[in-house]
Amino acid sequence: MKWRLILILFIIILSGSFVIHSCRKDQEDVPGKTLLAFTIPNGFPPPLYNFSKNPLTEEGFQLGRMLFYDGRLSKDGHYPCASCHHQVAVFGTYDHDLSHGYNDQHSNRNAPALFNLAWKNEFHADGKYKSLEEECLDPIQRPNQMAEEIGNVITKLRNDEHYHHMFKAAFGSDEITIERMEKALAQFMVSMITANSKYDQVKRGAATFTDYEQRGYALFQAKCASCHPEPLFTDMSYRNIGLKLNDNLKDFGRLVVTGKKEDSLKFRVPSLRNVSITYPYMHDGRYASLNSCIEHYGNNVQQGTTLDPLLTNGIHFNSSEVIDLVAFLRALTDSTLTKDPRFYLAH
Ligand code: HEC
Ligand code: HEC
Numbered sequence: 001m002k003w004r005l006i007l008i009l010f011i012i013i014l015s016g017s018f019v020i021h022s023c024r025k026d027q028e029d030v031p032g033k034t035l036l037a038f039t040i041p042n043g044f045p046p047p048l049y050n051f052s053k054n055p056l057t058e059e060g061f062q063l064g065r066m067l068f069y070d071g072r073l074s075k076d077g078h079y080p081c082a083s084c085h086h087q088v089a090v091f092g093t094y095d096h097d098l099s100h101g102y103n104d105q106h107s108n109r110n111a112p113a114l115f116n117l118a119w120k121n122e123f124h125a126d127g128k129y130k131s132l133e134e135e136c137l138d139p140i141q142r143p144n145q146m147a148e149e150i151g152n153v154i155t156k157l158r159n160d161e162h163y164h165h166m167f168k169a170a171f172g173s174d175e176i177t178i179e180r181m182e183k184a185l186a187q188f189m190v191s192m193i194t195a196n197s198k199y200d201q202v203k204r205g206a207a208t209f210t211d212y213e214q215r216g217y218a219l220f221q222a223k224c225a226s227c228h229p230e231p232l233f234t235d236m237s238y239r240n241i242g243l244k245l246n247d248n249l250k251d252f253g254r255l256v257v258t259g260k261k262e263d264s265l266k267f268r269v270p271s272l273r274n275v276s277i278t279y280p281y282m283h284d285g286r287y288a289s290l291n292s293c294i295e296h297y298g299n300n301v302q303q304g305t306t307l308d309p310l311l312t313n314g315i316h317f318n319s320s321e322v323i324d325l326v327a328f329l330r331a332l333t334d335s336t337l338t339k340d341p342r343f344y345l346a347h
Contacts, residue, residue, distance in 0.1 A: 030172025032059025041195030043231045047118035049190050054183045059169040064188025069345045072156045074146035084111040090274045097285025102147035110285035113278045118190040125267045125283040126257045133182035197334040216328025223315050227269045238266035239308045242301030264306050276330045290326050
């Protein structure tokens with residue numbers, strides 16, 4: 001099954017690069033020489049990312065990696081993508097509710113972990129962006145994040161001889177453009193895959209759950225999986241889970257994007273993979289522990305017109321069930337990506 005999917009994907013990539021070559025607009029982009037296979041983990045659905053428009057290559061990946069860690073993408077040089085997206089926290093900000101940006105200002109939301117992005121086609125807690133390529137320009141230009149103008153970024157990159165070589169290797173000529181920068185960053189980010197937690201090993205028959213984890217899994221399937229379904233642990237929808245409006249941030253979530261009253265206070269259901277190392281939690285990082293998240297579903301759900309019907313009466317657990325559920329959530333942790341040297345700062 002897995003090999004069949006990989007094969008199909010290769011065919012898509014090949015036919016896609018044919019289209020690219022025959023299409024005038026993208027004529028100048030010749031993908032790097034070393035095609036990278038994108039392996040779909042066991043049990044995962046086919047990815048949504050359009051690889052035909054941006055074939056994954058080693059040269060593109062390495063350029064994306066360089067850019068992701070490069071402070072010159074920010075105004076004062078101090079805020080590369082990686083300053084908020086830390087590899088140890090699966091490329092999220094750990095230990096801070098909101099992340100720090102230019103002039104030590106705070107971002108408006110908690111920086112989410114970045115992984116399994118090839119299975120998403122909407123980004124940000126409110127789904128403002130429809131592609132990874134589009135998304136990258138947002139943090140660069142935001143005054144409280146990287147605070148830089150795109151034109152300045154391109155000028156800085158053009159002044160560095162090394163980048164000319166890298167762009168040439170990744171896209172066929174040494175022309176440095178916004179589109180190529182976006183494509184390279186996207187290649188690096190779609191490669192951030194995590195699918196080797198204890199849960200995955202159990203599914204493959206390579207490990208067994210403890211009794212706690214097994215009971216927690218059953219509770220999870222009964223009470224949480226309707227919004228956080230396996231294997232991605234999110235159904236990608238936007239829901240209001242009854243979090244009290246944060247008076248400082250006044251963040252109405254999905255409403256800001258659609259303008260529809262019925263979307264008020266709805267936020268994207270996040271994946272729960274690696275959740276034990278991506279604290280603090282929720283779009284504004286208001287909860288510091290898994291226990292407080294579970295406590296939320298039991299005792300803190302605010303009633304309101306857009307509250308998800310599944311949560312009208314809350315979801316309640318006794319204290320031993322909480323222990324079981326947390327044991328299961330911890331079994332979703334995978335250190336493969338956090339320890340992978342291919343994703344370290346390049347030297
Ligand atoms: C100052 C901190 C900060 C910096 C620097 C930063 N980000 Fe982010 N990033 C965030 C925050 C906060 C969010 C959540 C935005 C939201 O939901 O509104 C986010 C969200 C994202 C997402 C969406 C993930 C998802 O699943 O929806 C991607 C992708 C991303 N950032 C990539 C990047 C890239 C690429 C760069 C560098 C060009 C970058 N970020 C720089 C803080 C930062
Ligand atoms: C009605 C849909 C729904 C149900 C049911 C649900 N969740 Fe959630 N969950 C969400 C949404 C939406 C968010 C994000 C809210 C936000 O960011 O403001 C979330 C966030 C979380 C977070 C924080 C993750 C992070 O990275 O910030 C945890 C932990 C969590 N849920 C665990 C659970 C558990 C455990 C259950 C079962 C008891 C559960 N959820 C049931 C929709 C749901």
